[in-house]
Amino acid sequence: MQTLLTDLLVTLAYGVVGVALMAVGYVLVDVATPGKLHELIWAERNRNAALLLASNLAGVGIIVVAAIAASADDFALGLVGAAAYGILGLVIMAASFLLLDMATPGKLGELLVDPEPHPAVWVSAVVHLATGAIIAAAIS
Secondary structure (H helix, E strand, O other), rough: OHHHHHHHHHHHHHHHHHHEEEEEHHHHHHHOOOOOOHHHHOOOOOOHHHHHHHHHHHHHHHHHHHHHHHOOOHHHHHHHHHHHHHHHHHHHHHHHHHHHHOOOOOOHHHOOOOOOOOOHHHHHHHHHHHHHHHHHHOOO
């Protein structure tokens, strides 16, 4: 019974860290998009904004999963590693978004609020996922 309780508490701690990191990712995407992200996605049903947010959250999730798997049985190291690698991943994702924005015509943030699907958003989404995968591979 003690092992089950300990495992549940460890899982809860990792879950809290993962959700907190995804919340930070949400805020970063919200800052990158003109307007309010929650209105764009839930009220206006903007697929561009939803795709970018979903890729950001998946990228963070990939990083957190890799950090947990790499921690073996060291809970403290795993928790700190998940938080640290997650923050690093978010910083790198934000930097890659800015670099992509500078390297392409127009403003990427403005494309996200366009009601019509735009291929540039798919490119940005893949950059988020690839960044998460690269960091996850580096953790292992």
